[in-house]
Structures are given as C-alpha cells and as structure tokens.
Amino acid sequence: MNISVNLAARLSLALLWIFTAATSAIFAQALSYQILAAAGIDGSLASICLYSGSIVDLLIGVWLLYGRQLRHCYWLQLIIITLYTVLLTVIDAHYWLHPFGPLTKNIPLLVMIYYLYRQEKELEKNI
Secondary structure (H helix, E strand, O other): OOHHHHHHHHHHHHHHHHHHHHHHHHHOHHHHHHHHHHOOOOHHHHHHHHHHHHHHHHHHHHHHHHOOOHHHHHHHHHHHHHHHHHHHHHHOHHHHOOOOOOOOOHHHHHHHHHHHHHHHHHHHHHO
8 A cells, every 4th residue: 555545544544533532522422321321331430431432532533643653553443443342242232233334334444454554564664
C-alpha cells in the first residue's frame, strides 16, 4: 500500500473514532445508556462508562491525526475494537444480525488496522 493510501486509511479511521466519540456522548446518549442498562450498568457508573469510552475514542482519533507512534495506536485500536465487540456481544448478541452491521463492520476494520500496523512496522524497520 502506498503512502497516500495509508494516509487516506489513517484519516478515515481518525474520522470514524472522532465521530463515534461524538455520537456516543452527544447524539445517541439515550441509546448508549440503553445498551449499558442492558448490561446492568446504570446511574453514575453508566455515565462514567459512556464518557470515558467516548474520551478514549476521541483520543485515538486525535492520535491518528497527530501521526506519532502509529504502530502503538494501531495496536491499541485492535485491542479496543476487540474489547468493544466482545462486550457488545455479551450484552446483546443481536447486534451481529442488526441490518446496519454495528459488529460485523468490525471485522474489515480489524483487518485494515492490522494491515496498517504491519505497514508501519515495516516503515520503522527501514528508518
């Protein structure tokens, strides 16, 4: 993958993480709280989970824009997406069959992020 394609992939990931942070914390708060309630998380703990998750998403998006230590950022994304996927599967597995594919979309995302991780690792080797 050439550098401009890597950059486009990285910037699209940054947009995804930043938009997800805003969507969860601002635009879809009610749905976010419903999902947490289904896991038995409510009250102030639900707010802590919602906002800390949104902050983590925002920070990853900003990290991707900043462009430093990207190999670590990609590794962190792999862990967080896997964690989110497992948690949401445990909370309500129907999200795998949801028509908009909120969990199935994670599979190609994980593949793309892993590919970018490998590319970054190769770049670091050649420096």
